[in-house]
Amino acid sequence: MDLTDEAIRWAYANPYPAAIATATITSALAVAAWRVGRALSTMTRPPAAVLIASFAAAACTAYSADTSWRFAAHRLGMTDHSERLAMFAAAEIALLACGLLARANKKATGVDGTAGTPGTPGVLVWVITGVQIIPAYAESGVVGGTVRAVIGPVLAGLLWHLAMGLEVRIIRPGALSSGLPAQIARALRERLLSRLGLAVRDRTAEQITRDRALARAVRLGSRRRLRAWGSRRLAAAVARAHVATDPVQRQRLMLELAARRGATELNTIKLPSAWDPPQPPAQPRTPAALARQQLTEMHPLDAIRRVHSAHPDAHPAALASLLTEHGVVVSEQQVRVAIRAGNPPAAPRPDAHVTAAEQPGTLVLDVATAPEVHPDVRAPALAIAAGQRRDAVHARIPECASDTGRSHDDETEQEAPGTGQPGPSAGESGGAPDAQPDALPADLIERARALGRPAPLRTLQRELRIGQAKAQRLQEATRES
Structure with missing residues (x-):
């Protein structure tokens, strides 16, 4: 003041x-x-459910602290208030600390994505809870001690455990607890469901009944002798399994019954020993079979060249037939492409020597230039072409006197043989060079040489990731070098 x-x-x-x-x-x-x-x-606040559960756990811990206060005065001889105030709540403070440590361990994520385990703090929570039951019964007897023990330490430990598990499930819904009690509980639940025949999920109650009746029918049907009571049970099981109306159930019944009746034959089945070395695949014994195997494993073009090297004088059609007999189906055109035989010569046309003007049914027009448009063209008249048939129309352009730079031979039209069409002049035919394919890169050729000289087409296409045309050119380039 x-x-x-x-x-x-x-x-x-x-x-x-x-x-x-x-x-x-x-x-x-x-x-x-x-x-x-x-x-x-x-700050990320925990959900309301976790807060309420934690508040309830703290209240139960305070309820247990009251029991510890009385027990410290009556049983432990702590009559001094300052001494008792400093020491009575040691168990409750330890319980709260272990609960917080277990919560931190449980929030940690495992390697496989599962929730962490409470660890040693989680075990200590239950140990402290069990010890705190003793003061409750010592202070209030059986009835009052039970109330003090349940509402105090037992409920505090359970609420701390539930609050921690609820928080982890809210943070990671797919996380499963990997603690020892949780693993034991899951294993017992799965075994119980399997024992009751409920392990297979997504089944209706009717399907579960049918499966159980089917299993009973298989068990009774595999017996050698059945009494009247067994026969009636077998008939009831078959009817309940709906074997007569459901083809799937009938097939399952026959398969399972056959497997159960033939179970004794498992001892007589001869199986190769797991310790024996693996046997190599069978090799062809005859030259024809060996040739067939080698040709089928090769690229078709490589197979064609291999057969062509053995039969250099054979016709492409004969090579195609021979390859087909050995399992490599190719056409004559493919054989010609592979061995560079070219296309077969075209058959000569019977009227190749007849000029366009001499062919029957051909209309030849003489085209001439004029300084003005002809009057008939200005006002053309209708022409009736009924009864007339023309297979081709040819136009002949006369020489132009003003073109002095060209010779008479260059201006003379040439007709394509066999067609009657005017062909290109000598200057036009020789002016345009043939298109040459693009040159292959040097690094690509070196990579192709590294694969072999020459490498098979399949290897070139697979290793260099190129098409068949470029692979053929690379093969020719490596062969020539």
Whole structure:
């Protein structure tokens, strides 16, 4: 109080420094409040269910602390209030600390994505809970001790455990607890479902009944002798399995019954030993079979060249037939492409020597240039072409006197043999060079040489990732070099 009065008197005596100090303190408190509020707003808060479960666990821990306070005075001889206040809640504080440590361990993610285990803190939670039951019964007897034990340490431990598991499931819905109790519980549940015939999911109750009846029918049908009671059970099982109306059920019944009746034959089946070395694949014994195997494993073009090297004088059609007999189906055209035999010569036309003007049914027009348009062309008249048939129309352009730079031979038209069509002149035919294929890159040729000289087409296409045409050119380039 004296300090307050002295501060007030000093403020009255020094108004300006007091105002500056007051403004500074107020600004600092405002900044601190703003920073705390911003931190709380950005902080990820746990869900409401986790908060309520944690609050209930804390209340049960306080309920257990009351029992410890009384037990410390009556059984442990802590009559001094300061001593008892410092030591009575040691178990409760340890329970709270172990619960928080187990929560931190459980929030950690395992290597396979599962939730972490509570670890040693989780075990200590249950150990402390079991020890805290003793003061409850010592203070209140059987009835009151049970109430104190259940509401106090037991319920506190359960709520801490449930709050931690609920938080992990909310954060990672697909995470499964990998603790020892959780693993034992899952294994027991799966075994129980399997024992009850409910292990296979997505089945209706009717399908489960049919499967059980089918299993009973297989078991009874595999017996050698059946009494009247067994026969009636077998008939009821067959009817309940709907074998007569469901083809799938009938097929399953026959397969399972055959397997069960023939189970004794498993001892007589001869199987190769797992310790024997693997046998190599059978090799062809005859030259024809060996040639067939080698040719079928090669690229068709390589196979054609191999057969052509053995039969150089054979006709492409004969080579195609021979390859087909050995399992490589190719056409005559493919054989010609592979051995570069070219196309077969075309058969000569019977009227190749007849000029266009001499062919029957051919109309020849003489075209001439004029300085003006002819009057008949200006106003053309209708012409009736009924009864007339023309297979081709040819136009002949006379020489132009104004073109002095060209010779008479260059201006003379040439007719294509056998067609009657005017062909190109000598200057036109020799002016355009033949199109040459693109040159292959040097690095591509070197890579092709590294694969072999020459490498098979399949190898070139697979290793260099090129088409068949480029592979053929590479093969020819490596063969020539």
